[in-house]
Amino acid sequence: MMQVLPTLLSVEKSSRLPVYLQVANQLMTLIRNGTLQSGYRLLSTRQLALMLKVHRRTVVQAYDELLAQGWLESHTGNGTFVAKNLPEIEPVGKVNGQKSPSNLKKAGFHFDEPDYLNRSVLKAGTRLHLDDGFPDSRLAPLEDLSRAYRSQLLHGNPYVRLGYGDTKGSFWLRDELSAYLNETRGLKTTAENILIVRGVIMGIHLTTAGLLKAGDYVAVDSPGWFGANMNFVRVGAKILEVPVDEYGMDVDALEKICMKQPIRLVYVTSHHHYPTTVALRADRRINLMKLAEKYGFIVFEDDYDYDFHYLSKPLLPLAGADPTGMVLYCGSFTKTISPAFRVGYLVGAEDVISYLARFRRIIDRQGDQMLENAIAELFKTGVLQRHLRKSVRVYKQRRDTFCELLKTHLNDYVNFQVPDGGMAVWTRFDPAIDLKAVAARALQKDLYFSDGSLSKLPLQLHNGVRLGFASSNQSELEESVEIIRALI
Numbered sequence: 001m002m003q004v005l006p007t008l009l010s011v012e013k014s015s016r017l018p019v020y021l022q023v024a025n026q027l028m029t030l031i032r033n034g035t036l037q038s039g040y041r042l043l044s045t046r047q048l049a050l051m052l053k054v055h056r057r058t059v060v061q062a063y064d065e066l067l068a069q070g071w072l073e074s075h076t077g078n079g080t081f082v083a084k085n086l087p088e089i090e091p092v093g094k095v096n097g098q099k100s101p102s103n104l105k106k107a108g109f110h111f112d113e114p115d116y117l118n119r120s121v122l123k124a125g126t127r128l129h130l131d132d133g134f135p136d137s138r139l140a141p142l143e144d145l146s147r148a149y150r151s152q153l154l155h156g157n158p159y160v161r162l163g164y165g166d167t168k169g170s171f172w173l174r175d176e177l178s179a180y181l182n183e184t185r186g187l188k189t190t191a192e193n194i195l196i197v198r199g200v201i202m203g204i205h206l207t208t209a210g211l212l213k214a215g216d217y218v219a220v221d222s223p224g225w226f227g228a229n230m231n232f233v234r235v236g237a238k239i240l241e242v243p244v245d246e247y248g249m250d251v252d253a254l255e256k257i258c259m260k261q262p263i264r265l266v267y268v269t270s271h272h273h274y275p276t277t278v279a280l281r282a283d284r285r286i287n288l289m290k291l292a293e294k295y296g297f298i299v300f301e302d303d304y305d306y307d308f309h310y311l312s313k314p315l316l317p318l319a320g321a322d323p324t325g326m327v328l329y330c331g332s333f334t335k336t337i338s339p340a341f342r343v344g345y346l347v348g349a350e351d352v353i354s355y356l357a358r359f360r361r362i363i364d365r366q367g368d369q370m371l372e373n374a375i376a377e378l379f380k381t382g383v384l385q386r387h388l389r390k391s392v393r394v395y396k397q398r399r400d401t402f403c404e405l406l407k408t409h410l411n412d413y414v415n416f417q418v419p420d421g422g423m424a425v426w427t428r429f430d431p432a433i434d435l436k437a438v439a440a441r442a443l444q445k446d447l448y449f450s451d452g453s454l455s456k457l458p459l460q461l462h463n464g465v466r467l468g469f470a471s472s473n474q475s476e477l478e479e480s481v482e483i484i485r486a487l488i
Contacts, residue, residue, distance in 0.1 A: 004042060008035065010053055019054055021059035027062065031071055031265050039081040042072070116230040127445030128480045129397050129451040133305070133424030133467040137338040139391055144383045145337070148374035161373075167365065168357045169196020169345075170372035173344060176379035177345055185306065187321035187329070187347065195346040195353045195360070196367050200304055203330035203346040204231050207265075207300055210359040211236050211352075216264035219297075221465075222248055225274045228302065237264070242465055248273055251287045263297040270318055271303050272422040275466045279420060280313055289318060292326040299327045304466035307334045308470075309421035310396040333375065335423065336388065343367065343375060395423060396472045398477065402469035405481040413488055423470035429463040429488075438487050447483050 008109060009026050011019050030036045042048070045063060049056040073083045097235055103246055152161060167399045168174065176189035179189045181194075183384065197203045214236030220229060222241035232239055235303040240257055243250045244461065268288070270280040280288070292299050301318050319329035325348070332344030346356065346404075378384045415428045429435055439451035450465045469477060 002254075003050075005036075009048075009052060010317070011054060011468055022380070023054075023059060023062035024065040027066060028069075028071055031086070031475060034088075036139070038081050038086045039084050040089060042080045042082070044079065064239055078293045084333065085444060087477060113232075116233045118231065119226060120239070126443065126446050126448040128445075128447040128476055128483070129468070130447070130480055131424075131471055132450065132466050132469045133335075133422060133468040134339060135335050135337070135391070136394075136421065136471045136473075137340070139387070139394060140337045141378065141383050141387045144378060144381075145374055148377040149370055149376070152370045152373045161369070165366050165369045166357075167361050168192075168353065169365075169367055170369055170376060173343075173372040173376035173379075174345075175374045180385075181345075181347065181378060186316040188320075189271055192350045193347055193353055195348075195357050196372055197330075197332075197344045197346050197360075198342040198364070198367060199332045199344040200330050201231075201300055202342055203328075203344060204228050204300065204302070204366075205363075206346065206356045207298075208232055208235055208361055211354050212264060217261045219254055219263050219266045221268060221273060223275060224267070225269070225302070231266075232267075242266075244273055244276060244278070246278055247440075248278055249288070249293065251284040254288070255291055257289060258295045258297075263295060264296040266292070267302065269302045269304065270317075270438060271306050271309075271315060272419070274302070274304070275464070276421040276422075276426045276463045277422050277424065277466075278426075282315070285318055285321070289321060289326070293324055297326075297432055301327055301329045302328060303331045305422050307336060308332060308395055308423060310392065311420040312397060319347060324436075325352075328352070336384065336391075337375075341371065341375075343371060356383045388421075398472070398474070399425070401474050402477050402481075405477060408483045409481050410488075413415055424466040424468040425467055427467045429465070431463055433463065433488055435463050435465065438484065439486050442483055445483050447480055449480075449484075 008030060009023060010371075011022050015022065017025075027036070027042075028477070036042075042063070043051070045059040049059045058219065063072060063074075067074060067080075071083055071086075072080055074080050088281050094115060100305060135404060155161075171191055173196060174194040176192055178189045182189055195203075195206075197206065208231040212232065212235050216235075216237045217240055218232045218237045218241045219242050220232070221244050223244065224241070229239060240261070240263070242254045242257065248270065254263075254266065266288070267379050268280065270285065272279065288299065291297075299318060299322075303317055306317065307453075317327075317329055319327040327348070329347040330344065333341055334344070346353070348356075375384070378387075399419065403416070406414055406416060406425070413430050413433060416425050419425055436451040439449055449467055451463045452463060472480065
């Protein structure tokens, strides 16, 4: 072993990690995996230093580190040994250099992997993209945000600004948001009605974990968003699907369900339904709120892209006509700025917001207070409001361009309605087209769009996908449509 040991150790003098720690860590690993057994006598510091071609003091430091941690023990005049109180460990692999321990790929314990977690993660990668409806980050006010973030880092009381904050989120941002939501959405809130979250999905998770229990009935849009449904399934809730037509959720069908089962929560994307982008008609909005009061269920209103509406003024949220506190209203800055900035908001009655803020501490003590304050500054100075006005103009133009391209070049192959708002066009391809094959071939040409496999669509909506237009400029949209036209 004395002859083999130096071959199992190596030092990299250019590494940022001090050489003595490199030696100590490698010796610790050899002890942990059983290569060096309890009671083994190590080389003297002089011998090991000569073999590794390092200063003797370096090896002394390494041994001292392991002595302090209890891995080694020193016997004066006799040498340094692997501690005798360590349990005997079966050696891993061979010590002659023929086999080394492999990287960990499988856990040593059993765990279940529920099917509902098998959902692909969308990541930026291709040059061209007709995505799920993402913003164009090239338009984001990044310089203003950078200056505001730097200001938050450098100015003010460091103990306060860099310490723990309110679990509800930055009071400044909640206060600015309250004023903004009241003005633009007809809400009647204060800062105490708002919980800052890391996007809509966190708002759904907190609501689900804090307000639902196994066996509760949850009514959802059909088709709907799998990302929300997987949270309901996780807590053991029973999902009841409510059909969606050209006027949004069928509230009459929901009422029939309410007559049979006690509904705990209704999840709805009322403004721009996901995935079809249709708006919930005014009479259905009124009836939905009447049902909530009558049957006592929570309405979770996911308003993921309210600010981007192109036909007159957008419909006001359900939360704006909720005198009895039945609605939890959720949105985010994902579409306003960029998906990279994980800041959203959950709005509701003060008592439930306080409860969910306490619940939030289980998974996340608080959000990014620097970023939250920076966004608050952009609200206060009007930067975000100006950015939104500019973005709406740009995205409307891109919507018109994209829809004209679909009509001109793909009219024989697709069916769609020009959306009143949002960042994507709900597009149904001819049933004869193999959408998975076309999407796969498009990827080879550096174009991404959904192949429809993530959406469990009713038969009548087969081959329907969301084609996002907002994140691409005119030339990129033209090139993307031309690629699809060539492929089909």
